[in-house]
Amino acid sequence: MGDEYTAKTEAEKLARYFSDDERFDFVGFIANGSYGSASRVRYQDPITGVCKDVIVKRAFQSESAEEAMRLEREYLRILEVEDFPLNRDPRIPGEWITMEWLSCGTLGNFIIKAKRKVDRLPNRLLWRFFLCLIRACIAMADPPNRDDGRVEREMVRGELPEGGVAHADLHAGNVVLGEPLSDFEHTITPILKVIDFGRVTEWAWLDEIGSPTTSNVWEVGKFMISLITLNEREVVPRVGRGSVLLPDRGMILTTDAVAILPIDPPDARYPLLDPDLGRLICWCLASEITESPSLWDLGNQVGFAVASKQATAYPNRPEETNDHISQLWRRIVFDADT
Structure with missing residues (x-):
C-alpha cells in the first residue's frame, strides 16, 4: 500500500x-x-x-x-x-x-490472454520466442558496451567471459512484446525484449545456481514451459524429478521440465509439441548445473530451427502457417476476450 x-x-x-x-x-x-x-x-x-x-x-x-x-x-x-x-x-x-514504449504488453499478459483464446501455441511461434530469449541471454553474457551506434544481432562469436550479467528478476512481467521487425526471425511474431535491470548482479560461479548464464538460461526454460502449458505462474523447482533422452548428445538428461514430459509419442503429454523444441527446453532446465547447455549450442540449434522449420515441417497443421501465426498473436494481444 x-x-x-x-x-x-x-x-x-x-x-x-x-x-x-x-x-x-x-x-x-x-x-x-x-x-x-x-x-x-x-x-x-x-x-x-x-x-x-x-x-x-x-x-x-x-x-x-x-x-x-x-x-x-x-x-x-x-x-x-x-x-x-x-x-x-x-x-x-x-x-x-x-x-x-512497447505497445504489445508483457509476456505474462500474453500468456493469460492466449489461455482464453487458444488451447496451445504453434511450434513456429514458440521457436521464435525461444530465440528472442536466448539472444537476450547472449547479450547479458557478453554485453556489447559499444559507443559507435552500431546494432548487431546477438550471437556467440567466440569464447564468452567467465562471468556475465544475471538479470536476477527475470519473470513474465519483465519481458515485453514489440511489433515485428523486417528480418526473417520476426516477420510473423513480435520481438521480445527484457526490461527492468534494477536488480542486475554479476558473479563468476555460485554452487547452487552456477554462472549468470546458467541462471538466465534456467529462467528462459521456465518461460518456455509457461508458453506451452499456458500457465503464467508455472513453478519449476530444481529437484531432478524427470528424465529425457538427448539423442544428439548420447545421454539421458535429468531435467526439471516435468510439466511437458514425456516428450515423445505415443505417450507425449503435448503430442503436437515439436520434440526437438521440447528437448532443448528440457536441456535448459537440466537438474545438474554442470549439464546446462551453452549459449553457443542454444543459439545455433534454435536459430537453425527458426530458419529451417517452415510450415511444411508440420504437415496437415494449418496453425503453423505464416498467415495463421501472424494473425493469431495479434488476435491474442489486441482482440477483446469473448
Missing part, C-alpha cells in the same frame, strides 16, 4: 511537469515496482510532428532506490537497450530514466 501510494504520488508530480511542456502528453501511470514507478509519456517532435511513446521510470526518494536506478541506467547503456534523449530538468529531483 505504501509503495503504491508513493508511486502514484510520484506519477502525479511527473504529470504536472510534463503538462507544462507542449511537446509532451502524460498518458498515465503504468505500475510501481520495488524501487520506483513507471509512467507512459507521449513526445511529439516539434519539427517533424512525429509522436513517440516512452516509459519514464522514476526512483522513490530513498538512497537504495536511487542507487538501483543508477545501476539500471548503467546496464541499459552497457546492454545497448534503446534509451530516449529526454533532458533532465533540475526541477525534478532524484533519479529517473526513459525507455522505449
Whole structure:
C-alpha cells in the first residue's frame, strides 16, 4: 500500500511537469515496482510532428532506490537497450530514466490472454520466442558496451567471459512484446525484449545456481514451459524429478521440465509439441548445473530451427502457417476476450 501510494504520488508530480511542456502528453501511470514507478509519456517532435511513446521510470526518494536506478541506467547503456534523449530538468529531483514504449504488453499478459483464446501455441511461434530469449541471454553474457551506434544481432562469436550479467528478476512481467521487425526471425511474431535491470548482479560461479548464464538460461526454460502449458505462474523447482533422452548428445538428461514430459509419442503429454523444441527446453532446465547447455549450442540449434522449420515441417497443421501465426498473436494481444 505504501509503495503504491508513493508511486502514484510520484506519477502525479511527473504529470504536472510534463503538462507544462507542449511537446509532451502524460498518458498515465503504468505500475510501481520495488524501487520506483513507471509512467507512459507521449513526445511529439516539434519539427517533424512525429509522436513517440516512452516509459519514464522514476526512483522513490530513498538512497537504495536511487542507487538501483543508477545501476539500471548503467546496464541499459552497457546492454545497448534503446534509451530516449529526454533532458533532465533540475526541477525534478532524484533519479529517473526513459525507455522505449512497447505497445504489445508483457509476456505474462500474453500468456493469460492466449489461455482464453487458444488451447496451445504453434511450434513456429514458440521457436521464435525461444530465440528472442536466448539472444537476450547472449547479450547479458557478453554485453556489447559499444559507443559507435552500431546494432548487431546477438550471437556467440567466440569464447564468452567467465562471468556475465544475471538479470536476477527475470519473470513474465519483465519481458515485453514489440511489433515485428523486417528480418526473417520476426516477420510473423513480435520481438521480445527484457526490461527492468534494477536488480542486475554479476558473479563468476555460485554452487547452487552456477554462472549468470546458467541462471538466465534456467529462467528462459521456465518461460518456455509457461508458453506451452499456458500457465503464467508455472513453478519449476530444481529437484531432478524427470528424465529425457538427448539423442544428439548420447545421454539421458535429468531435467526439471516435468510439466511437458514425456516428450515423445505415443505417450507425449503435448503430442503436437515439436520434440526437438521440447528437448532443448528440457536441456535448459537440466537438474545438474554442470549439464546446462551453452549459449553457443542454444543459439545455433534454435536459430537453425527458426530458419529451417517452415510450415511444411508440420504437415496437415494449418496453425503453423505464416498467415495463421501472424494473425493469431495479434488476435491474442489486441482482440477483446469473448
